Amino acid sequence: MATQQSRSAARWMMAPAVVLLLGWMLVPLVMTLYFSFKQYLPLRGGDLGWVGFDNYIRFVTSSAFWPSIQATLLIVGGVLVITVGLGILLALLLDQPMWGQGIVRILVIAPFFVMPTVSALVWKNMFMDPVNGLLAHLWKFFGAQPIEWLSQVSMTSIIIIVSWQWLPFATLILLTAVQSLDTEQMEAAEMDGAPLLSRFWHLVLPHLSRAITVVILIQTIFLLSIFAEIFVTTQGSFGTRTLTYLIFQRVLESQNVGLGSAGGVYAIILANIVAIFLMRIVGKNLDA
C-alpha cells in the first residue's frame, strides 16, 4: 500500500536521526580506538607515538584492574539480587487488593526520580554518617557501636544506595507483568489446594521469567556504568573503584589517555556482551 513516493519520503524523514546517531556512535568510537593504540599523555609530552597493544596489556596487568572488575561484579550482582528479589515480593504485594494502592505505588516508585548525586549525598551524610547519621543513632539506640559505613563496609553501603535507586524500576516492571497473570488459572490452582509456595513456583515465576530477564539485562547495562554514586561518596577508595571509575581516573585525573582508552574499549566490549542478549529479546518482541 505504501507508494514509491511515500517510501522515499520516509527515507528522508529517517535520515536526520540515522545520520546523527551514526556519527554519535562512530566518531568517538574510532577516536577511542585510535588513542588506545597510542602513548598519549596530554599534560606530559602529548602524543608519543604508536605502541601497538601495549595499553591493552598494561591495563589488564595493572594492579588496579582485577580489583576493579571484582568491585564492578559485586555491585552489579549485589544490586541485581536485592532489586529482583525484593521487586518480585513487592510486586506481588502491590497487586493485592488494598486501600490507597495508588499512593503506595507512588511512594515505592519515588526513589527512581531522585537524581543520583542527591541520593548518594543524602545517604552518605544523613544516614551513613558515623556520628550524626540516622543509622548511627539507630545503632546507638540498640547499644551497638555505630558503623563507619562508607569506609568499613564501603561495598555494602554502595550496594544499599544503588539498590534503593533501582528497586522502584524492578518493582514497576515486575508489577506490570504480574498484572497480566491469568486470574482463572491461579484460582483453579488455589481451589485444587495447591499450596502458596508451589503456586508461586509453578505459575507465577514462569510467567514472570521474561520480565525478570528484561529487568536483569537493562539494569546490568545501567549498573555497569554507575558513576555519580561513587564520585560523591568514596571517590573510588575503600575498594569501590569500579571499571567505569578506573577508566575515568586514568583518562581525566591522571590524563593517561592511551591507557584509559584501552580500558574504555574493554568496557564497551563488556557492555556489548550484555546488550546482545537484551537485543535478542527486544527483537523477538518486535516480530510479535
Add this chain to the structure above:
Amino acid sequence: MARAVTPKKKAINTAAAWAIGLLIFFPILWTILTSFKTEATAIADPPVFLFFDWTLENYQVVQDRSDYMRFLWNSVIIAGGSTLIGVMIAVPAAWSMAFVPSKRTKDILLWMLSTKMLPAVGVLYPIYLIFISMGLLDTRTGLVFILMMMNLPIIVWMLYTYFKEIPGEILEACRMDGAGLKEEILHILTPMAIPGIASTMLLNFILAWNEAFWTLNLTAAQAAPLTAFIASYSSPEGLFFAKLSAASTMAIAPVLILGWFSQKQLVRGLTFGAVK
C-alpha cells in the same frame, strides 16, 4: 489478578504495603523534613521527627550562597532543550518507521537502541576533546547536544511504539480520499499522536534532568546544572545537613512531581516494549 478478598486480608495487605512503601519513601521524606530544621536540630540526638520549629532559612541560605536559580535554569534549559530537539528529530523518523515500514525497519530500530548501550566512559576522552576544540566545554549548548544524543534512541523507540498503536485503517481511508502526505500528518496523525509525544517528552525530560555522568564531567561554573550543584556539597563544611537537605529538596522536587504523571510511561520507555 485482583480478586474479592475478606476485609481482614485486605487490611493486612494494606498495613504491610503502607509500611514498606513508607520505609522506601523515608529517605526522601527525611530529607524534606530536615530541610525545614535548623542545623542544630538537624543533628539532634535523639533525632527529632516532626515537632521542631519549622524554618525556611536554609532555602534562603542556599539561594544566597550558591545562586540556586542559575543551576535550576541550566537544568531546565539542558533537559528541556535536549528533549525538544530530540523529539523534533525523532518524530519524523518514528513516523516513517511505524507507517511506512520496510524490511530494514526492525534492524534500524535495534541498531538505534544498541547505540544507547555504549558505555559513556568508553568515549569520555573523545567527547572531551571534541568539546574543547569546538569551545563547547562548560556550555549549555554542548550539554543539550550530548543529552539529546544520549536519549534520542529512547525517544525514537517510545514514539515508535505509540505510533504503532494508531490504526493503519485510518491512514488508508484518508489516502483513498486523496489526502497528501502533509494533510495526513497534520490533520490525522498529529492529533492522535499528541498524548504519546507528551508522555515521551515527560520521561525524557526526567532522564535528562537526572543525568549525572556528562553533566558532572563536562561542566564547571557556567553551565553546571543541579546534578553538579548538589555534587559540590560532597565536601562537608561544618554543620550542613539542613542546607544539604534544602538544596536536595529543591533539586528533586520538580522531577518528583513530573514523575508522578509518568509512572505508566516508565515501563514502556525503559523496557523498549519488551514488557507489556
